[in-house]
Amino acid sequence: xxxxxxxxxxxxxxxxxxxxxxxxxxxxxxxxxxxxxxxxxxxxxxxxxxxxxxxxxxxxxxxxxxxxxxxxxxxxxxxxxxxxxxxxxxxxxxxxxxxxxxxxxxxxxxxxxxxxxxxxxxxxxxxxxxxxxxxxxxxxxxxxxxxxxxxxxxxxxxxxxxxxxxxxxxxxxxxxxxxxxxxxxxxxxxxxxxxxxxxxxxxxxxxxxxxxxxxxxxxxxxxxxxxxxxxxxxxxxxxxxxxxxxxxxxxxxxxxxxxxxxxxxxxxxxxxxxxxxxxxxxxxxxxxxxxxxxxxxxxxxxxxxxxxxxxxxxxxxxxxxxxxxxxxxxxxxxxxxxxxxxxxxxxxxxxxxxxxxxxxxxxxxxxxxxxxxxxxxxxxxxxxxxxxxxxx
Amino acid sequence: xxxxxxxxxxxxxxxxxxxxxxxxxxxxxxxxxxxxxxxxxxxxxxxxxxxxxxxxxxxxxxxxxxxxxxxxxxxxxxxxxxxxxxxxxxxxxxxxxxxxxxxxxxxxxxxxxxxxxxxxxxxxxxxxxxxxxxxxxxxxxxxxxxxxxxxxxxxxxxxxxxxxxxxxxxxxxxxxxxxxxxxxxxxxxxxxxxxxxxxxxxxxxxxxxxxxxxxxxxxxxxxxxxxxxxxxxxxxxxxxxxxxxxxxxxxxxxxxxxxxxxxxxxxxxxxxxxxxxxxxxxxxxxxxxxxxxxxxxxxxxxxxxxxxxxxxxxxxxxxxxxxxxxxxxxxxxxxxxxxxxxxxxxxxxxxxxxxxxxxxxxxxxxxxxxxxxxxxxx
Numbered sequence: 001x002x003x004x005x006x007x008x009x010x011x012x013x014x015x016x017x018x019x020x021x022x023x024x025x026x027x028x029x030x031x032x033x034x035x036x037x038x039x040x041x042x043x044x045x046x047x048x049x050x051x052x053x054x055x056x057x058x059x060x061x062x063x064x065x066x067x068x069x070x071x072x073x074x075x076x077x078x079x080x081x082x083x084x085x086x087x088x089x090x091x092x093x094x095x096x097x098x099x100x101x102x103x104x105x106x107x108x109x110x111x112x113x114x115x116x117x118x119x120x121x122x123x124x125x126x127x128x129x130x131x132x133x134x135x136x137x138x139x140x141x142x143x144x145x146x147x148x149x150x151x152x153x154x155x156x157x158x159x160x161x162x163x164x165x166x167x168x169x170x171x172x173x174x175x176x177x178x179x180x181x182x183x184x185x186x187x188x189x190x191x192x193x194x195x196x197x198x199x200x201x202x203x204x205x206x207x208x209x210x211x212x213x214x215x216x217x218x219x220x221x222x223x224x225x226x227x228x229x230x231x232x233x234x235x236x237x238x239x240x241x242x243x244x245x246x247x248x249x250x251x252x253x254x255x256x257x258x259x260x261x262x263x264x265x266x267x268x269x270x271x272x273x274x275x276x277x278x279x280x281x282x283x284x285x286x287x288x289x290x291x292x293x294x295x296x297x298x299x300x301x302x303x304x305x306x307x308x309x310x311x312x313x314x315x316x317x318x319x320x321x322x323x324x325x326x327x328x329x330x331x332x333x334x335x336x337x338x339x340x341x342x343x344x345x346x347x348x349x350x351x352x353x354x355x356x357x358x359x360x361x362x363x364x365x366x367x368x369x370x371x372x373x374x375x376x377x378x379x380x381x382x383x384x385x386x387x388x389x390x391x392x
Numbered sequence: 393x394x395x396x397x398x399x400x401x402x403x404x405x406x407x408x409x410x411x412x413x414x415x416x417x418x419x420x421x422x423x424x425x426x427x428x429x430x431x432x433x434x435x436x437x438x439x440x441x442x443x444x445x446x447x448x449x450x451x452x453x454x455x456x457x458x459x460x461x462x463x464x465x466x467x468x469x470x471x472x473x474x475x476x477x478x479x480x481x482x483x484x485x486x487x488x489x490x491x492x493x494x495x496x497x498x499x500x501x502x503x504x505x506x507x508x509x510x511x512x513x514x515x516x517x518x519x520x521x522x523x524x525x526x527x528x529x530x531x532x533x534x535x536x537x538x539x540x541x542x543x544x545x546x547x548x549x550x551x552x553x554x555x556x557x558x559x560x561x562x563x564x565x566x567x568x569x570x571x572x573x574x575x576x577x578x579x580x581x582x583x584x585x586x587x588x589x590x591x592x593x594x595x596x597x598x599x600x601x602x603x604x605x606x607x608x609x610x611x612x613x614x615x616x617x618x619x620x621x622x623x624x625x626x627x628x629x630x631x632x633x634x635x636x637x638x639x640x641x642x643x644x645x646x647x648x649x650x651x652x653x654x655x656x657x658x659x660x661x662x663x664x665x666x667x668x669x670x671x672x673x674x675x676x677x678x679x680x681x682x683x684x685x686x687x688x689x690x691x692x693x694x695x696x697x698x699x700x701x702x703x704x705x706x707x708x709x710x711x712x713x714x715x716x717x718x719x720x721x722x723x724x725x726x727x728x729x730x731x732x733x734x735x736x737x738x739x740x741x742x743x744x745x746x747x748x749x750x751x752x753x754x755x756x757x758x759x760x761x762x763x764x765x766x767x768x769x770x
Contacts, residue, residue: 057651061582062450099552103559218432336454 001092002081003060006154006161007049007067010074010171026072026174029236033066033390045157046114064167066390069233071200072177073169079154079161084118086125089153089160090132097151097164101133106143109133113155125153173202175236180204181284181314182241182277184269187224187344190288190317192231192334193325197316198286199235206280207238208273210245212345220342225386230334232390240386241276245269245345248375252349255370259355262296262346264367267308268376274311275380284312290325291318295354304363394707395751399595400542400572400686400742401711406597408645409638413599416634424631425620434633441640448647449589450580451606457623458636461603462571463493465590466536468605468613468627469567470497473534473588475614477565478506481533487519487548488512488727489541494569498536513546517679517728521549525556534565539573543724543740544678545686547577554585565611571595575646576685577654587611593635597744598642602635653745657684660743660752667756673763677730677738687741688725690734691759694766699739702762708755711740 012022027042027049034040038055060078067076080096082088101107111125134140154161183195185207195205209224228240252264273285289297306313317325329335422430424438446453459465486498488510498508509527513519528535535557537550554566567588573579574591593602619628661684668674668689677688691699696712703710725735
């Protein structure tokens with residue numbers, strides 16, 4: 001029995017003339033994610049991608065797990081391929097859904113006949129196949145309104161397909177269709193979630209992180225690298241930029257009023273990030289800020305950081321509560337890593353009483369106490385790059 | 393040169409595992425909990441092994457925990473999960489052919505008021521998944537089933553049983569003692585439907601004193617070793633870094649060719665069985681579709697221990713039952729329906745990927761000699 005995966009896309013199907021280019025990117029992303037599992041044949045028809053394993057040892061379970069994390073896919077299901085012949089359909093259905101039906105109580109049959117040349121009409125297929133399944137699994141009951149299992153038969157161009165589970169995909173748009181942006185990754189709970197959310201909208205992500213040894217440790221950096229790795233199943237390959245930030249932080253501490261420490265630090269981080277964006281051709285910055293969460297994320301503070309930004313800053317979490325953010329971080333499995341208790345550069349030298357409503361003019365004046373530009377350029381020069389790929 | 397045919401008891405560490413131990417002890421000797429770089433390097437080594445093992449069974453690395461061996465893993469899994477999930481559900485389902493580390497833990501719980509349901513093999517020496525599933529009810533907190541029986545190689549229907557149990561009673565914890573299956577029979581955690589899986593290092597050519605647990609995300613265990621909070625507090629105590637490294641090295645090598653080695657073992661088993669089957673008075677107790685790594689035979693009239701020592705004189709090492717019971721009479725073979733004359737004369741031969749056909753020929757020859765020269769008891 002041949003098993004295939006049917007991949008259906010959501011939002012993309014609504015695209016007009018450039019639908020094809022979205023499809024191309026999605027197929028490329030799919031190929032990349034399952035390449036290590038063995039050879040496959042990928043074809044597409046009627047807003048569906050057919051993934052047919054060409055290797056005997058191809059692991060369909062694993063492929064399903066990986067594809068569930070690929071953006072641009074609305075739903076996917078594994079299905080058994082049958083001849084376009086009712087007898088074969090019944091035989092394959094009994095065999096293929098055997099285990100599922102053994103432990104189910106209610107079911108219904110659903111038929112989709114896109115090939116109208118097939119002699120039986122959809123209701124007839126449902127009725128007949130339902131009868132066959134009831135005959136074999138006599139503990140089952142039919143429930144058309146709220147069945148535990150829906151057995152679906154699809155009669156398509158070349159074959160018929162039988163499946164009993166429809167899995168929701170990750171949704172969104174294929175990564176790479178919406179441009180390239182730089183994620184400021186701190187090591188906390190929020191920033192990986194922000195990266196995930198933008199990747200969901202098709203953005204290809206690079207990440208930037210600031211380290212301040214000896215104030216921050218190797219473990220803190222390792223933790224951020226792990227976070228990067230953890231989001232690659234969703235975001236695809238990520239270039240990770242690690243910026244040495246010690247000198248800059250020391251000079252802020254030495255030259256600027258304590259109450260502005262965090263805000264100036266954030267402005268300088270943004271400046272460095274933009275310099276790297278220019279080099280790497282990133283069109284925007286992404287942060288995990290949520291309005292009012294901490295002193296540096298009040299509207300005034302955001303205004304002060306934005307004052308140094310010449311490219312858009314995306315803040316997908318801006319209107320979310322911490323609990324909502326945590327929920328997503330658990331879903332994408334970054335939570336446990338994020339809460340490892342290592343000091344990061346944002347918590348070094350934190351002022352006791354930061355200015356909650358800083359004014360741009362005050363901050364600019366405070367920042368002018370020292371010429372940071374040479375240090376910023378030095379930091380960019382000494383930035384280390386590492387590439388993270390989905391680990392398989 | 394000795395011929396070692398007792399690989400289900402323990403295996404010879406592979407050179408990669410030995411090297412990993414030496415490297416760790418000489419260079420990477422830090423305490424993974426230390427804040428400095430020596431500590432970090434040790435932690436990285438440990439986490440790296442977590443990744444290797446997780447990958448080999450298609451699990452998430454954060455689900456892998458290290459223990460001192462499979463006995464500890466089984467105890468942690470059983471006593472630990474019952475501590476969390478057994479407060480209102482006093483029933484546990486297992487089989488009558490489990491390893492002593494499972495059986496004794498069950499006896500301990502039995503003395504503490506739990507009802508232990510032990511499914512025995514039927515007349516054909518088999519345990520069907522239906523019988524296991526049917527034994528589970530809403531008061532069952534845990535089902536523990538081994539993957540491969542260590543004495544006969546019988547493969548239990550773990551996947552299908554756990555599938556049914558999870559469908560009917562999703563809250564019931566499923567544990568699989570996979571010691572004789574890990575790195576021998578290909579399996580993936582997602583397909584096994586197991587919440588907890590135990591495995592051992594020294595059965596797969598790593599060092600002794602190391603084993604592990606797979607613990608599905610969201611499943612909690614009550615710890616029974618308290619201290620520094622290592623292994624997320626489930627199993628305190630400084631990590632055995634050298635042995636963990638040895639297990640990582642062994643799994644890295646073995647996970648590449650599980651299917652090939654399985655085929656090779658199948659071939660060895662077939663050859664051995666066909667050679668033995670032409671000798672009068674030798675009976676093969678293992679099922680045809682049992683794990684190819686283990687062959688259990690009986691030579692009625694010659695007591696296991698005498699045969700074992702006779703073979704030992706010729707440099708051939710086999711086992712009389714499970715090595716853990718040190719020759720104590722095993723109840724497991726009886727459970728499989730073997731009568732006294734069969735179970736008293738049972739010999740277990742277990743292969744590794746290094747076992748050769750010529751070694752098996754020498755073994756068969758030695759058994760024939762034994763039959764000739766040993767005085768038969770009645």
